[in-house]
Amino acid sequence: MIEFQHVYKTYETHSDENVALQDISLKINEGEFVFVRGHSGAGKSTFLKLMLMEERPDKGRGKIFLNGQDLTKLRRRKIPYMRRKLGVVFQDFRLIPTMTVYENVAFAMRVTNISNKVIRNRVPYVLSLVGLEDKMDRLPDELSGGEQQRVAVARALAHGPKVIIADEPTGNIDPELSMDIMQLFEAINKVHITVVVVTHEHELVNSLAARYGNRVITLAHGRIAADTADPEVARRYLANGGQPVPELSYSV
Amino acid sequence: MRFSSFIYLFGQGLHNMRANRMMTFASMGVLTVCMLLIGTAFLLGVNIDYMVDYLGDQNFVVAYLDEGVTEEDRAAVEAQIGAMPGVAGITYNSPEAVLQEYSGMLGQYTNLQEVFANDNPFRANYQVTLTDVSQMEAVVARLEGLGHIYRVNAPLAVQQLFLSLQKVITYGSYGLVAVLGLVSIVVINNTIRITVFARRREIGIMKLVGATNGFIRFPFFVEGTASGLLSAVIASGIVCGGYYYLAQWYAAHPTNLTQLFGGELVPLEQVWYLVVAAFVAFGFILCGIGTATSIRKHLNV
Ligand SMILES: Nc1ncnc2c1ncn2[C@@H]1O[C@H](COP(=O)(O)OP(=O)(O)OP(=O)(O)O)[C@@H](O)[C@H]1O
Ligand SMILES: [Mg+2]
Numbered sequence: 001m002i003e004f005q006h007v008y009k010t011y012e013t014h015s016d017e018n019v020a021l022q023d024i025s026l027k028i029n030e031g032e033f034v035f036v037r038g039h040s041g042a043g044k045s046t047f048l049k050l051m052l053m054e055e056r057p058d059k060g061r062g063k064i065f066l067n068g069q070d071l072t073k074l075r076r077r078k079i080p081y082m083r084r085k086l087g088v089v090f091q092d093f094r095l096i097p098t099m100t101v102y103e104n105v106a107f108a109m110r111v112t113n114i115s116n117k118v119i120r121n122r123v124p125y126v127l128s129l130v131g132l133e134d135k136m137d138r139l140p141d142e143l144s145g146g147e148q149q150r151v152a153v154a155r156a157l158a159h160g161p162k163v164i165i166a167d168e169p170t171g172n173i174d175p176e177l178s179m180d181i182m183q184l185f186e187a188i189n190k191v192h193i194t195v196v197v198v199t200h201e202h203e204l205v206n207s208l209a210a211r212y213g214n215r216v217i218t219l220a221h222g223r224i225a226a227d228t229a230d231p232e233v234a235r236r237y238l239a240n241g242g243q244p245v246p247e248l249s250y251s252v
Numbered sequence: 253m254r255f256s257s258f259i260y261l262f263g264q265g266l267h268n269m270r271a272n273r274m275m276t277f278a279s280m281g282v283l284t285v286c287m288l289l290i291g292t293a294f295l296l297g298v299n300i301d302y303m304v305d306y307l308g309d310q311n312f313v314v315a316y317l318d319e320g321v322t323e324e325d326r327a328a329v330e331a332q333i334g335a336m337p338g339v340a341g342i343t344y345n346s347p348e349a350v351l352q353e354y355s356g357m358l359g360q361y362t363n364l365q366e367v368f369a370n371d372n373p374f375r376a377n378y379q380v381t382l383t384d385v386s387q388m389e390a391v392v393a394r395l396e397g398l399g400h401i402y403r404v405n406a407p408l409a410v411q412q413l414f415l416s417l418q419k420v421i422t423y424g425s426y427g428l429v430a431v432l433g434l435v436s437i438v439v440i441n442n443t444i445r446i447t448v449f450a451r452r453r454e455i456g457i458m459k460l461v462g463a464t465n466g467f468i469r470f471p472f473f474v475e476g477t478a479s480g481l482l483s484a485v486i487a488s489g490i491v492c493g494g495y496y497y498l499a500q501w502y503a504a505h506p507t508n509l510t511q512l513f514g515g516e517l518v519p520l521e522q523v524w525y526l527v528v529a530a531f532v533a534f535g536f537i538l539c540g541i542g543t544a545t546s547i548r549k550h551l552n553v
Contacts, residue, residue, distance in 0.1 A: 052460060054460060076552075077465075080459065080464045081462070083459075083460065083462035084461075084462035088460065088461070090460075094457045096454050096457055096458070097454070098451075098454065107458070107461065108461040108462070110260060111458070111461055111463040111467060112462060113253070113254060115254065115256065155461070
């Protein structure tokens with residue numbers, strides 16, 4: 001479903017070059033639930049942005065496949081159609097400030113050419129999943145950070161994507177609600193939707209991964225430091241002089 | 253695209269127009285002024301054409317004969333004039349006929365026929381009708397080259413003034429349309445560029461959730477063309493209304509000069525649809541171009 005082959009990503013800034021990801025190779029199968037964790041600046045968001053084609057890998061260094069399609073060769077005009085297969089929760093929410101909560105969610109569906117009738121039924125439903133059905137007519141600025149984040153979650157689910165990609169979807173939400181949101185993702189995963197969740201919250205990851213048997217990938221300094229689906233990865237990483245990752249002590 | 257999407261995007265465009273009403277207002281102002289100038293130039297051109305045509309209908313010159321020309325010489329001259337290229341016809345006015353005409357005009361004051369009974373001061377003349385006005389100069393030269401011709405009267409100066417005025421105004425209005433068209437494109441382009449820039453984050457988000465360029469561009473297109481069409485409506489109203497009253501005033505205040513050119517302007521009924529059609533096309537096409545050229549950059553997400 002999703003495959004990275006030796007992908008490198010370097011950001012060019014006005015002063016220097018910033019290597020965000022190096023030699024990333026992995027495969028995520030359809031229907032998998034994957035946690036991606038790592039220290040701040042490890043490259044987690046960059047990893048997700050590459051899948052969405054918000055960023056592109058360094059020229060000639062690596063390939064990314066989605067459903068067998070090479071994204072590095074995808075024509076510009078085709079990108080929107082590829083994106084519609086994904087549901088993305090952005091780390092900074094990316095809600096449209098001039099649209100109400102309802103419109104923000106509805107917009108992602110309109111873009112996908114879903115009929116008005118379906119939109120009218122579905123938007124309140126997905127908003128109720130994240131507990132916001134009574135705030136549909138507010139603007140994003142009139143919501144708390146956690147509420148905005150939940151709108152972002154609802155928008156990612158609304159158009160029924162095959163893959164959900166969430167960048168710190170619970171970063172602004174209290175632990176109890178965080179658990180609810182994660183459970184929501186687990187439930188979605190049950191109907192064979194691939195879920196990739198980036199998170200800082202080790203305890204949450206540990207308890208959920210233990211309970212549901214989710215795969216956990218750990219990034220460190222732009223490299224994959226560990227992958228519960230492939231214990232070899234961690235050994236190779238350390239053998240190549242990688243820094244040990246302190247919180248690797250979860251059990252599967 | 254679904255019809256409901258079409259309706260939605262159309263509504264978004266109108267909504268954005270209202271949301272950016274200051275910008276909309278400013279760009280519509282500039283557009284309207286451009287159209288007013290173009291419309292004025294056009295109507296001026298139309299009326300100059302009309303006057304030149306009117307003068308063209310008066311396309312004859314008068315050739316006066318020397319005194320004491322014999323009947324044979326006169327017949328020869330008449331044959332020569334009749335054979336000239338550019339001459340459509342000739343009418344002979346004998347001194348007696350001229351005297352009669354003038355005395356008819358002054359009939360109630362004095363009897364010219366009696367006053368000048370033995371000493372007619374008028375000269376025999378030919379009224380020479382031309383095939384078309386542009387021949388006037390050549391025909392006058394040929395007539396002056398003939399023998400027994402005392403003088404040739406032709407409204408040459410006025411004729412030439414108007415012909416060159418017509419040319420200047422025609423080229424001037426082409427130039428004006430080109431310049432103002434460019435100005436309008438730049439203004440629309442800039443307006444949309446500013447609103448696009450203000451909303452670039454929003455556009456980026458739309459693209460990331462899978463919107464195509466067309467889906468994003470459409471509301472801007474609606475916004476641009478709607479301001480273009482609205483400007484066209486406003487400009488049409490002002491130009492046609494203004495022209496209507498001007499034409500009325502012009503006809504109601506005749507002077508010697510205006511009488512010379514027919515005493516009235518081209519009636520509004522003959523030009524209003526041209527003005528409106530030109531404005532609508534102008535607004536629609538230029539705004540379309542202005543929109544298409546301004547969004548592209550921010551769509552590359
Ligand atoms: N647009 C950018 N321009 C330049 N450098 C960038 C850019 N985005 C990210 N980086 C750099 O790339 C590296 C990886 O960033 P990334 O956002 O992927 O980290 P992250 O793991 O998501 O961190 P966090 O947990 O804090 O969100 C960091 O060193 C960061 O400074
Ligand atoms: Mg991040």
